[in-house]
Amino acid sequence: MSSDRRKFLRNLAFGSGALAVGIPSFGATDAEKDEALQRTYEWAGQGQRFNMSGYAAPKIDKVRIGFIGLGMRGPGAVERMSYIEGVEIKALCDKYPDRATKAQDFLTKKGLPKAKEYSGEDGWKAMIQNEDLDLVYICTPWHLHTPMSVYAMQHGKHVACEVPIAVTMDECWQLVETSEKTRKHCMMLENCCYDFFEMLTLNMARNSMFGELVHAEGAYIHDLRDLNFSKTGYADMWRLKQNMTRNGSLYPT
Known part of the structure; x- marks a missing residue:
């Protein structure tokens, strides 16, 4: 690039x-x-294709969503979206077919229409190619986030992706340039915006309790050793492998 x-x-x-x-x-x-x-x-050497800042895509009365990744965080995302009016869950995809079926069972119990199931190594590509979707919701291992997001935008879909949406600076640029070229929104999801700790810290800053802020960083203690070293936790222990090969902030939000 x-x-x-x-x-x-x-x-x-x-x-x-x-x-x-x-x-x-x-x-x-x-x-x-x-x-x-x-x-x-x-x-x-390269003019900006389109400035996405402040851009709003045309209104969609019923948002058709396809999910990729139904292991750790995906099922919770499916459940949350099922409560939102104006959302239609059209497709469910995971590398392992039993996970897609399990998410399907949840929709059935709620009395919602059946979604199309996809599985296998390239099931996500088939889902993006074949389904009329407005939004692709990605909850897969980190190294797949950018390739899947770019592929979805190139096929006319908006993207919502778990953190981190990219693992290199080049991937960040790839996302920006693809979003500009396709005029598709690409949102990195945040998990903790409005709970007690975030709202307390924001209120303290607004009331000048920290003095004049010139720089701030935040993190939280998230002990995942049990899951990282469990053979039944993250598929193929992918998160442990990420921790072994990467340094710095592994989970930037």
Whole structure:
């Protein structure tokens, strides 16, 4: 993947790039700004296809969803979506067919229409290709998040994906550029936004209890050793393997 735009943004951050390409000043006319921005894009080597910031896709009266990954987090996602009005669960996919069947049983017990089941190594591709879906909801091992998200957007589907949605900077750029090209929303899901700890910390910050904030990082103690070392936990112990081969923040949200 081309990294021209990435280099361009990095240069802007250091300031010299902005001066070199002539970013328009606040006092410039609209025509001058347009001309300067065009020169900037030409210098970067790749113009932005479309700015997704503030963009809202056309309204969808009934959102048809297909799920990929029904092991640890997927079943809970299916249940949550089943309570939302205007949602239709159209397809269920997992590498292991019994997991898709188990999620199907939940829909049956709730009296909801039967969803199409997919399984196997490439079942997710068949689901994306064959089903008329508005949204693909991804709950798979981390290294599959970006390939599945990109594939879904390329086939005209919006994406909601568990964290982390990417594991490299190149994958982040791939997601951004695919979203811009297809004009499909790509949302990295967050698990804990509004519970006690998050709302308490937000309220404390708003009341200046930490003074002037210039930088903040947050994390929580999440001991997963039992699951990571269990042969019946994460499929093929994929999460333990991620912890063995990666460093830094393994679960950025």
